[in-house]
Amino acid sequence: MTTLSLTDLDETDRAILRALAADATLSAGALGRRLGLSQPAAWRRIKRLQEAGVIKGRRLVLDHERLGFGVTVFLGVKLATKGRVSLEDFERAVTAIPEVQTVEHILGLYDYRLRVVARDISDFERVLRRRIMTLPGVGDVEANVLLSEERRPGPL
């Protein structure tokens, strides 16, 4: 496992990550052609990046609107009671809510940021009142409705 070696990725590794980050569907052969490598060479590099843990996996990108979840809301949550037990209780309870897609523990005015999806605004109200506000230790809550979102490749 801890063959953890590398912060030493060369420029070719970075190019592979850039290409795959945009489209994880690319085959080793197609990648090699694009970068001037043979198929086995590209394949070995990809495998190396996976085993080093740099590539953690591949996930589907779903269109939640088409799945009937037209509303995405970010919630900032401040805990009324802090301390180790409160954090653990809150995290356990919040991860059991299906509408919660992401739980981020952050440093700042709020303790947690939640990404919540709902079918529509009234469905969101239901989730907020019956699920979120009843979580253990919840204090202040701030809501932000997502209007649009753009993801970028990130630095490499």
Added chain:
Amino acid sequence: MTTLSLTDLDETDRAILRALAADATLSAGALGRRLGLSQPAAWRRIKRLQEAGVIKGRRLVLDHERLGFGVTVFLGVKLATKGRVSLEDFERAVTAIPEVQTVEHILGLYDYRLRVVARDISDFERVLRRRIMTLPGVGDVEANVLLSEERRPGPL
């Protein structure tokens, strides 16, 4: 294109999405075995979901820490000047910053939420001062350092 398909996904489609959302590596054959379908049957459903636009693509999940970006910060940004041109100017400029991974236009106290990665805190300070604060129309900025994050499958 507009083979507009439907909000009518049956339970099998949902099971496919649940499985693939966790691991997009699964082959149609493996998926079929898991659900009691033949390989072509599973394959046809996956293809249908892709053509319907429910599945938008497959993305790599990278470990940014191992890539040397140990710090993730969320920035709430309030624009000083609003209006159509200001929003477009801001969005164009902000998407050109490599450290910015996500740009979310939101409704609430702040106008945008940015997800920013940096090598360390002093690298983040550089990005903040030289890149973010110099963006056109930037007013208030609030920063939240990410401590930990958990992603969940979401409702289905």
Added chain:
DNA sequence: CTTGAAAAGAACTGCCT
């Protein structure tokens, strides 16, 4: 690192229930 080749498996197609 390359090329070449072989085995396994996945993707795709057509036909039939």
Added chain:
DNA sequence: AGGCAGTTCTTTTCAAG
């Protein structure tokens, strides 16, 4: 809709330069 059988392509592994 689903299954079966077959073809084609890629992935994956290995040998050798």
